[in-house]
Amino acid sequence: xxxxxxxxxxxxxxxxxxxxxxxxxxxxxxxxxxxxxxxxxxxxxxxxxxxxxxxxxxxxxxxxxxxxxxxxxxxxxxxxxxxxxxxxxxxxxxxxxxxxxxxx
Numbered sequence: 001x002x003x004x005x006x007x008x009x010x011x012x013x014x015x016x017x018x019x020x021x022x023x024x025x026x027x028x029x030x031x032x033x034x035x036x037x038x039x040x041x042x043x044x045x046x047x048x049x050x051x052x053x054x055x056x057x058x059x060x061x062x063x064x065x066x067x068x069x070x071x072x073x074x075x076x077x078x079x080x081x082x083x084x085x086x087x088x089x090x091x092x093x094x095x096x097x098x099x100x101x102x103x104x
Contacts, residue, residue: 016061018097023057025094026050029074029087036084042077049073053091064098071095 030050033043049070056062056070071092078084 018094019057019061021097022053022062022067022091022094025087025090026053026057029084029091030054032084032087033078036081038081040078040081046074046077049077050091062098064100067095067098 030047033046033050053062053067053070053074056066074091075088078088
């Protein structure tokens with residue numbers, strides 16, 4: 001996990017460390033969700049939104065409003081699954097690195 005926004009990812013690239021953190025957190029939660037044995041009604045929503053976050057992270061700096069929307073949908077979909085709480089928290093922390101969306 002990156003400790004500050006000033007650190008570069010281990011790869012040594014010029015990649016935005018916030019994007020690297022988001023990609024790592026999303027990847028981890030996707031793996032945890034994939035192996036989670038229980039089915040729940042909104043699992044597909046969580047999987048779709050995690051895929052959307054992964055795509056955003058793969059294409060540079062994501063739009064903050066879209067990040068927040070995806071995070072809310074994921075939290076709503078898996079928020080009651082305690083086994084996924086840590087991974088969800090890590091995704092939330094990664095989204096928070098991007099700051100607040102601009103006020104209208």
